[in-house]
Amino acid sequence: MDDSRYQSLNRRQLLTAAAAGTAAMVAGPAMALPRSSVPGWDEQVDVLVAGSGAAGTCAAIEARRAGASVRLLESLAVPGGSSSLSGGVVYAGGGTSLQRALKVEDSPEAMFNYLLRTGSAPAPREKIQLYCEQSPEHFDWLVAQGVRYSEKMTTAKGLPLGDESLYYSGSELAWPAREHAAPAPRGHVPGVPGMNGGRSMMQVLLGQLRKLGVEPQTGVEVDRLIVEADGRVAGAVVTQDGQRKYLRARRGLVLACGGFIHNTAMLEQYAPQLARCSVPWGGAGDLGQGINMGIGVGAAAVRMHEGFAIAPIYPPEEAIAGILVNAAGQRFVAEDAYHAVIGHSIAYQQQGRAYLITDQSSSYSHPQDNFPLVAQSSSIGGIAGQLKLPAGALQNSVAYYNRYAGKGLDPLFNKARGYVRPLQGPPYKAWDISVDRAFFPAHTFGGLATSIDGAVINSFGDPIPGLFAAGRNTAGIPTAPYLASGLSVGDATFFGRRAGIAAARAA
Amino acid sequence: MDDSRYQSLNRRQLLTAAAAGTAAMVAGPAMALPRSSVPGWDEQVDVLVAGSGAAGTCAAIEARRAGASVRLLESLAVPGGSSSLSGGVVYAGGGTSLQRALKVEDSPEAMFNYLLRTGSAPAPREKIQLYCEQSPEHFDWLVAQGVRYSEKMTTAKGLPLGDESLYYSGSELAWPAREHAAPAPRGHVPGVPGMNGGRSMMQVLLGQLRKLGVEPQTGVEVDRLIVEADGRVAGAVVTQDGQRKYLRARRGLVLACGGFIHNTAMLEQYAPQLARCSVPWGGAGDLGQGINMGIGVGAAAVRMHEGFAIAPIYPPEEAIAGILVNAAGQRFVAEDAYHAVIGHSIAYQQQGRAYLITDQSSSYSHPQDNFPLVAQSSSIGGIAGQLKLPAGALQNSVAYYNRYAGKGLDPLFNKARGYVRPLQGPPYKAWDISVDRAFFPAHTFGGLATSIDGAVINSFGDPIPGLFAAGRNTAGIPTAPYLASGLSVGDATFFGRRAGIAAARAA
Structure with a gap:
């Protein structure tokens, strides 16, 4: 990232700042x-x-x-x-009254396995366990306080902006989560339209x-x-x-x-x-x-x-058929993962830098402000050149992706089949999904x-x-x-x- | 990683453990x-x-x-x-008496830039600055206490096991560090043979x-x-x-x-x-x-x-001509980086999993215990199959690497030219460099x-x-x-x- 904190110092700055540092010791008040x-x-x-x-x-x-x-x-x-200020979503499961009313199958074990096995180590296991076991009861408590939920669910990705009260709020359907635990929608959101939950x-x-x-x-x-x-x-x-x-x-x-x-x-x-x-x-x-x-x-x-750290590449979902690449032009995550899983990978594992590469069918269909459009070309090579990616790297990533995508497969990250198709219709576009340039x-x-x-x-x-x-x-x-x-x-x-x-x- | 902590629980275990957790609250002694x-x-x-x-x-x-x-x-x-128990290396520079005696050029600015610009954010800038400025004086202090250094240096990678007292102890010569700061050997180690510094x-x-x-x-x-x-x-x-x-x-x-x-x-x-x-x-x-x-x-x-977190793939240096890949069969770091830079990437950014892929000329020339040999084949595809890497991924990585390595280039990570050559002489071998399987x-x-x-x-x-x-x-x-x-x-x-x-x- 372009960050002035990392710029070189000249010798005079070096000596001045160190002298100032030495004087910074002052006794402060007790903490309590x-x-x-x-x-x-x-x-x-x-x-x-x-x-x-x-x-x-x-x-x-x-x-x-x-x-x-x-x-x-x-x-x-x-x-x-x-x-x-939040969406008001409560992650609840294991068979809440709303899940049951909507005929959604879930169990505390499935919820526990999703949170523990998909997450980072060390998971706060004791808390997760208790949370999963008592989740139906906790949801009933919220209802008893007067929080209103509608008996409606949606399978669209992203916080419902209608009045639906149940949705897949995480990576439950994405790989590898879907192999770790039986997926179920667990995002419980007050049944009010817009971001007012x-x-x-x-x-x-x-x-x-x-x-x-x-x-x-x-x-x-x-x-x-x-x-x-x-x-x-x-x-x-x-x-x-x-x-x-x-x-x-x-x-x-x-x-x-x-x-x-x-x-x-x-x-x-x-x-x-x-x-x-x-x-x-x-x-x-x-x-x-x-x-x-x-x-x-x-x-x-x-x-x-x-x-x-959130990279909200969806909604709209069409972008998920594009590919995310890092500064080396390599893919690094399933594009259909929860956008906080994507954002985490960019912020913590890819040094903050990433691009979304789209073709005609996966491009955002209308202008949007979240991500700067930083390259546009009739060829992938043209995109790579404009982004100054390492020679041949993006071309190699796309060729490999396309070879399997043509068969509906994504060997690297097993993106769900509905989002997998070759990138092959120009104009190609690159959107900057870096932590400091995108809406992040x-x-x-x-x-x-x-x-x-x-x-x-x-x-x-x-x-x-x-x-x-x-x-x-x-x-x-x-x-x-x-x-x-x-x-x-x-x-x-x-x-x-x-x-x-x-x-x-x-x- | 295969870790029993992440295994599923059945329902009985779930309920038992939660009940036990509730009883764990006991008032303890004051901390001071x-x-x-x-x-x-x-x-x-x-x-x-x-x-x-x-x-x-x-x-x-x-x-x-x-x-x-x-x-x-x-x-x-x-x-x-x-x-x-350590090697006794002190990172010192900016023109220490030993550097000067060995005609090594260095400056506090170069040392500062190496540490600040190559490192993570936020660097402890004030401490680094003072440390770089006063490094020659601090080295003289060590000498004055009686620590003995020989007037000998080596350009080999890794802690000198002879009696040399100066070497490149970090990634100074690797990319991108060599573009951030003028490289200089700054590892000062007591002039005693073996690991006794x-x-x-x-x-x-x-x-x-x-x-x-x-x-x-x-x-x-x-x-x-x-x-x-x-x-x-x-x-x-x-x-x-x-x-x-x-x-x-x-x-x-x-x-x-x-x-x-x-x-x-x-x-x-x-x-x-x-x-x-x-x-x-x-x-x-x-x-x-x-x-x-x-x-x-x-x-x-x-x-x-x-x-x-250290992945000591060298010495011997021949292994650096191999390639390191992650669980997706992709390269992720310059193989000639300091082995703690490699190890960090594996432990923190690649979920702990990596393999070193070698050919006839880059293979370790004698048996070693640091890394299990986990695959051996006359083809890269054979290696990929034995490692169960995603279909076609390793083959794609090697083909791309070889295409440029044939010209002495490494577009992805700019490995130094002396270590860059196509992987093309079977038997190919894969060594497990994962944090829990290798010597790490x-x-x-x-x-x-x-x-x-x-x-x-x-x-x-x-x-x-x-x-x-x-x-x-x-x-x-x-x-x-x-x-x-x-x-x-x-x-x-x-x-x-x-x-x-x-x-x-x-x-």
């Missing part, structure tokens, strides 16, 4: 406030929740129902977090919370955790209307402040591949504050380099280590008393490559609920 | 001991150093010379750490330390850090001869306990790609204890998934965030008072891909010295 320094509690509740996205809201609902007094704090002016879901969940007597307090920044001498988290220092306040969490504090896609320094430090992606995808509150507060009291943070949304998955009950785990494998976390503030079910839409909101709602219950019951 | 709980100090020194490898020993030497009283603690029975160097450094009146104390486990109420690190709880002791560090404590390649749980949690590699490469003390103690007091740990040493690079003076940095970017770290206990100059032998020991000695000085001068 000792309980002994708290002048007095401004408020005391049983459970304090930081962050009002799906994780925090579900935690607050369940903590309240478990009998705890609850405060839900939100730094922004409007509650809902990144969840309310997340907003719709959060309105329902926040409404439930209000019915339980808990009004989210917006515009409240959680600055630091307060710790007892023995390491127990006792509360938080917050800023509200310019005033510092000390809030006590008698039973537990739940960190649900989201990821860190909008914190550039953290992104560079922990997840450089995501920092290169063109579109930080998440609410404005995704600044990593909750993760840093957790680390500050000794929490382990894991999978910090991981996230989703990215979001972080790294976060605090937690137990299946949301207890935050320290570097020695032990829970930190009084501290819980959920959602993208934690390293949950979503790993890189991201396997399906709905795993992040699904994880946030499911483990958010568990964290709220555990906090309410903590001693 | 509050100063208020210390019954009394058994010993008090200015600077306490944990770990006696290159980082800890250099820190102790410099702290002592800066006027501090010093204790150096080692958990194992013998001092020297992983450094003493590390042992030789550590004997010299430990000897210096003893001359300064500091005898390493072996068999002492550092269990926990001791922290003041304001977060300052005040000392450590250690176990010596079965006795618990409380040691005070008046000025600073330096964590130099190495990486975590031998801690399986940490490796699975943080660096799964390294966990798959067949040979954990490091001293028995590389258990991550220092990293975990740092995290326990709020330190940020960065690049935890990174490390070196791995070591961790992730660790605590530190300033250029070795101050440990917390999650809010501030130094933790009283705490310093160096070597593989920190995230230093070595990043993945590892760019050259000698960067790790070089980083450990250079920044170890700085950490020792900073600790001795701390308030």
Whole structure:
């Protein structure tokens, strides 16, 4: 990638910058406030929740129902977090009521095998297992809160923009996933037209919370955790209307402040591949504050380099009949994989660079802004020349692809037969699918280590008393490559609920 | 990879394991001991150093010379750490006395450009810059301690097993590195025959330390850090001869306990790609204890998934004229790259799987144990069939490679001309270079965030008072891909010295 950070320095710059670096050592404040320094509690509740996205809201609902007094704090002016900006998809299966109503066959085992065997290592196996087993029940809980789903499904790829509520939201039908587990549609999305699923879901969940007597307090920044001498988290220092306040969490504090896609320094430090992606995808509150507060009291943070990086080559699906190649002109992934699987490969394994090569029939049929059109020619050689690919490389890749595609085969990546046909009708076109040139949304998955009950785990494998976390503030079910839409909101709602219950019951 | 972790579960296993998981929550001890709980100090020194490898020993030497009283603690029975098991290479350049004596041209800029532009993002730029600028001076320091170098160099690839002291220890001559920076040999290795460079160097450094009146104390486990109420690190709880002791560090404590390649749980949690590699490469003390103690007091740990993963396809060099292919039968890297660059690509970008394909002239000329011979045939198609590669893929890769190799060219990866010739003399052979089947040493690079003076940095970017770290206990100059032998020991000695000085001068 063309990146000024990698440019050469001349000698003068070299010497100047090093001298400046030496002076940068200043002693900073402690990361957490000792309980002994708290002048007095401004408020005391049983459970304090930081962050009002799906994780925090579900935690607050369940903590309240478990009998705890609850405060839900939100730094922004409007509650809902990144969840309310999302598609609102929850990845659910194993025979949910909606799957059964639509005569879709599924089992917890098939869902588990899809997530565990298709995913990266190490999968958070314990969490995945529990999530799969309790998925039908969790979906019923969402319905019981009032989230509305239609009894309609679609087999088209991509988030339904009609009112269908069930679709294949991942790579279930693509190779090698389809050999690892029996495919089933598991993307459950509120039955509202357009991209309003997340907003719709959060309105329902926040409404439930209000019915339980808990009004989210917006515009409240959680600055630091307060710790007892023995390491127990006792509360938080917050800023509200310019005033510092000390809030006590008698039973537990739940960190649900989201990821860190909008914190550039953290992104560079922990997840450089995501920092290169063109579109930080998440609410404005995704600044990593909750993760840093957790680390500050000794929490382990894991999978910090991981996230989703999405190359939305579909819809429309016609593009899938084209081929994706890397900077060496080689194919590297099945073009019909979930677009986050494609994006992951580009961002993490292909140094951020890729092109989609189309012919007359696979070209996007109308202009679109996602990917710059960077070459156009009557021959593949012409495309290769314009892209300055290694001599003969693209021609060789296309010749090999075409030889088998003519028989409906894709030996390299087993793209589904319906998308396999030779590239043979000019004009040929190349679309730039590089992370920094295409529309390439990215979001972080790294976060605090937690137990299946949301207890935050320290570097020695032990829970930190009084501290819980959920959602993208934690390293949950979503790993890189991201396997399906709905795993992040699904994880946030499911483990958010568990964290709220555990906090309410903590001693 | 064939890994039982990814096998399907049946329903009974699924339910049983989840139930067990729920019971796993037990409150653990605090991660650090509050100063208020210390019954009394058994010993008090200015600077306490944990770990006696290159980082800890250099820190102790410099702290002592800066006027501090010093204790150096080692958990194992013998001092020297992983450094003493290493080749003892220090990556140095910019015109060292040895380079000048051997009429080698080099500059800090060329060295900087090699490390910054060839490496991963984000490079630890400030550290690299200082390291390059002060490299000649640091090399002189090593010589002044008594480390002996011969005025001999070699242009052969791989650690010299004769008594040569200078060689190309990285990818300087390979593409694209040779276009990023003027190549120079920068691997400085003690002039002793065989793999004894590390042992030789550590004997010299430990000897210096003893001359300064500091005898390493072996068999002492550092269990926990001791922290003041304001977060300052005040000392450590250690176990010596079965006795618990409380040691005070008046000025600073330096964590130099190495990486975590031998801690399986940490490796699975943080660096799964390294966990798959067949040979954990490091001293028995590389258990991550220092990293975990740092995290326990709020330190940020960065690049935890990174490390070196080495595919030692050379020496002998004849194998470089073969081609490396992935599971799709495609080439993916220049075969003349540094073997850690090759290994990184296999471990991190090719899902751990690769084969080296050789012909009569590129085949290893004598049996060797590093890589299983997994196919042998009179034709490339025969090899492809035995390896069960996708239909036609390897044949296509070889045909394309041969077409250009006949002209001395390698359009894909610009392998140096001397290694480029068509594969055309049977018997063809395939050697398994997969991370779990080949001899594939791995070591961790992730660790605590530190300033250029070795101050440990917390999650809010501030130094933790009283705490310093160096070597593989920190995230230093070595990043993945590892760019050259000698960067790790070089980083450990250079920044170890700085950490020792900073600790001795701390308030």
